[in-house]
Amino acid sequence: MSASGPSGDHLLRWRDRARRRGVTPTVWLVVPGALFMVVFFVYPVCYGVGLSFQGTQGWSSAYRDFFADRLVNNHGSRRSILITLELALAASVVNVVLAVPIAYRMRGRVRAKRALIAVVLVPMTLGTVFVASAMKEFLGPSGWLNRALLGIGAIEQPLPLVGNVTGVLLSLVFTGLPFAFLLMVGYTSGIDPGLDKAAAVCGARPAQRFWLVTFPLLLPGMTITFCLSFVLAFGVFPSATLVGNDAGPTRVLSKVAYTEYSYGHYPTASAAAVVMAVVQLAVLGLVLSARGLLHRGPTTGGKG
Numbered sequence: 001m002s003a004s005g006p007s008g009d010h011l012l013r014w015r016d017r018a019r020r021r022g023v024t025p026t027v028w029l030v031v032p033g034a035l036f037m038v039v040f041f042v043y044p045v046c047y048g049v050g051l052s053f054q055g056t057q058g059w060s061s062a063y064r065d066f067f068a069d070r071l072v073n074n075h076g077s078r079r080s081i082l083i084t085l086e087l088a089l090a091a092s093v094v095n096v097v098l099a100v101p102i103a104y105r106m107r108g109r110v111r112a113k114r115a116l117i118a119v120v121l122v123p124m125t126l127g128t129v130f131v132a133s134a135m136k137e138f139l140g141p142s143g144w145l146n147r148a149l150l151g152i153g154a155i156e157q158p159l160p161l162v163g164n165v166t167g168v169l170l171s172l173v174f175t176g177l178p179f180a181f182l183l184m185v186g187y188t189s190g191i192d193p194g195l196d197k198a199a200a201v202c203g204a205r206p207a208q209r210f211w212l213v214t215f216p217l218l219l220p221g222m223t224i225t226f227c228l229s230f231v232l233a234f235g236v237f238p239s240a241t242l243v244g245n246d247a248g249p250t251r252v253l254s255k256v257a258y259t260e261y262s263y264g265h266y267p268t269a270s271a272a273a274v275v276m277a278v279v280q281l282a283v284l285g286l287v288l289s290a291r292g293l294l295h296r297g298p299t300t301g302g303k304g
Contacts, residue, residue: 045277052270062271066256071268077256081279084252087165087240088233089283091172095180095229096222098173103184104214107191117185124178132171132242136162139170139243163245171239176232180225187221223291227284234280253279 055061064070066077102120106113123131138144139161146158161167191214199209237254244250253276260269 048270049274052267052274055267055271062267063275065268066271066275071256071260071265071272077253077272080251080253080256081275083165083250084234084236084254084276085279085283087168087172087236087250087252088230090169091176091233092226092229094169094173095176096184096226098177099180099184099225100188100218100222103181103188104218106185107188108193120181121178123175124182126175128171128175128238129242131175132239135167135171135174136243139167162243164249165244167243168236168239168250171243172233172236175239176229179232180229183225183228184218184221187218187225191217219291223287227287230283230287231280234276 052062053059055063055065057064069077069079071077106117110116126134136143139159140146141158141160141162143162145161146155149155150158161170195213195217196209199213204212235254236252237258240246240250240252240255246252246255253272257269257272257276260266260272
C-alpha cells in the first residue's frame with residue numbers, strides 16, 4: 001500500500017494538471033491521426049518544397065527553368081498552367097451546373113429513385129483509366145460514334161473528339177459528375193421543403209422561389225462541390241494522356257511533373273508540383289472568398 005499510494009496520487013495529480021491544460025482522453029484519440037498526417041503528408045510536402053530549391057544552377061534555378069520553358073524536350077511549362085486551369089475550371093463548372101438540378105429533383109419523390117442514383121454513380125466505380133480508354137475507342141476517328149454518324153450521312157469527316165481538349169473535358173465530366181452529384185444530394189436533402197411552400201404561399205413564382213430562397217441555401221454546398229471537383233480535375237493525368245494529346249494541347253502540369261521525374265530531374269519535378277499546389281490554393285482561396293461576399297447565412301435551411 002505504501003508503495004502504490006504515492007504513485008497513485010502522483011498519477012491523479014498528473015491527470016488533474018493535464019485536464020486543466022485541456023489535455024483530455026479525447027485529445028489523445030487525435031494523436032494517431034496527427035502522426036499519420038505528419039509522416040505521410042506534412043513531411044513529404046516539406047521535403048518536396050525543399051527539393052524544389054536544390055537546382056543545379058542555384059536555389060531558384062528549378063523555378064527559372066520551369067517558367068523559362070527549359071524542361072524536357074523544351075515543352076512549354078508556362079502554357080501548361082493555363083491548359084490545366086482551363087480544363088479544371090471548365091470541368092468543375094459543368095459538373096456543378098449539371099449536378100445541381102439533378103440533385104434538386106432527386107430530393108423529392110421520384111419513381112425508381114434508387115435505380116436512377118445507382119446509374120448516375122456507376123462511372124465512379126469504373127476508374128479514370130478505364131473510362132479514358134473506353135472513350136478513346138468510342139469517340140475516336142474510327143470509333144462507334146463517328147462510324148454511326150458517317151454511316152447515316154450526318155457527317156462527312158470524323159468528328160475530332162479525342163486528342164484535344166474536348167476529349168479530356170468529356171472524360172473529366174463523365175468521371176466527376178457522379179462525385180459532384182453525390183455531394184449536392186446531401187446539401188439539397190438538407191433544405192426544408194417548407195421554405196419553398198412558404199414562399200409559394202407568399203405569391204412567389206417558381207423561378208423566384210429558386211433564386212431567392214433555394215439558391216442562397218445551395219450556394220455554400222455548390223462552392224464546396226466546385227472546390228472539390230476542381231482539385232480532382234486539376235490533377236488530371238490519365239485522361240490527358242489517353243484521351244488528349246499530352247505532347248501539345250493537353251500537356252497538363254501533372255504530365256510536366258511526371259516527365260521531369262521520369263528523367264531524374266527531381267528539383268524541376270518538385271518545382272512543377274509546387275506550382276500546381278500554389279495555383280490550386282490561389283483558386284480555392286478566391287472561390288471561398290467570393291462565397292463569403294455573396295452569402296453569410298446558414299449552409300442549409302434545416303429540416304428540424
